[in-house]
Amino acid sequence: MYTVDICHLYPDLLNLYGDMGNIIALKKRCEWRGIQANIHNVSLGENFTPENFDIIFLGGGQDYEQEIIKDDFLNNKGNEIRNAIEYGKVFLCICGGYQLLGKYYRTWDGKEMEFLGALNLWTIGCKKRMIGNMVFECEFLISEDFNGRVVGFENHSGKTYLGPEIKPLGRVIKGYGNNGEDGFEGAVYKNTYCSYSHGSLLPKNPRLTDYLISLALKQKYKDFTSLDKLDDSIEEKARISVIRNVLR
Numbered sequence: 001m002y003t004v005d006i007c008h009l010y011p012d013l014l015n016l017y018g019d020m021g022n023i024i025a026l027k028k029r030c031e032w033r034g035i036q037a038n039i040h041n042v043s044l045g046e047n048f049t050p051e052n053f054d055i056i057f058l059g060g061g062q063d064y065e066q067e068i069i070k071d072d073f074l075n076n077k078g079n080e081i082r083n084a085i086e087y088g089k090v091f092l093c094i095c096g097g098y099q100l101l102g103k104y105y106r107t108w109d110g111k112e113m114e115f116l117g118a119l120n121l122w123t124i125g126c127k128k129r130m131i132g133n134m135v136f137e138c139e140f141l142i143s144e145d146f147n148g149r150v151v152g153f154e155n156h157s158g159k160t161y162l163g164p165e166i167k168p169l170g171r172v173i174k175g176y177g178n179n180g181e182d183g184f185e186g187a188v189y190k191n192t193y194c195s196y197s198h199g200s201l202l203p204k205n206p207r208l209t210d211y212l213i214s215l216a217l218k219q220k221y222k223d224f225t226s227l228d229k230l231d232d233s234i235e236e237k238a239r240i241s242v243i244r245n246v247l248r
Helices: 020-031 063-076 078-087 096-101 206-220 233-247
Strands: 003-009 036-042 055-058 090-094 104-106 112-114 121-137 149-162 170-174 187-189 192-195
Touching (some): 003 206, 020 036, 020 055, 020 206, 063 078, 096 149, 096 192
Parallel strands (some): 055 090, 090 192
Antiparallel strands (some): 121 170, 187 192
């Protein structure tokens, strides 16, 4: 039996808008295929050993929660996180977790906070909130039977900009995405995937969920080739319904 070990970083503090749903989606889609999924919660002051994990998830939080974890994230776990990203460990990071991987956050009135700098990206705060349902297209998900469209919900006031070696996660079809200016959403660097889509990103988008699980299994098992197909007819109807509502 294949096994996937999933690390949820700061589950008690970074779980804005139900980001926990992404962990549940990863676990259930593994279990439905007979793959054992173990969830490991790692929070403040606890050791983070990336070699023990196959997928690492970092959710979002408000400024208050991000301030609480900042010292532990940067100074206690920072080197391990940077090394794991460079090594190619699979990460999924949402909103505040996405921003924390970047170089800095500059508030709208000019105050600058240094972040981890694991990814060459940065965020500038603005007074206007970018909020609402969104649709974007992930080129790496496009196949003969899938158009690559992903649905999500964004709520952020930070505008994120990508350095030259960081690819966007997708092209915005409806919504703001990274900054409401360049038409891109999220970031990809090696096997680290970042998005402003909160909470139900993976439950709403099983193709993306399976993509991350496959990446992790290919790294862990030499004999792994592909995931068994599941009956996603209900999930697909829900995804298409949301897309129609957002785009009309």
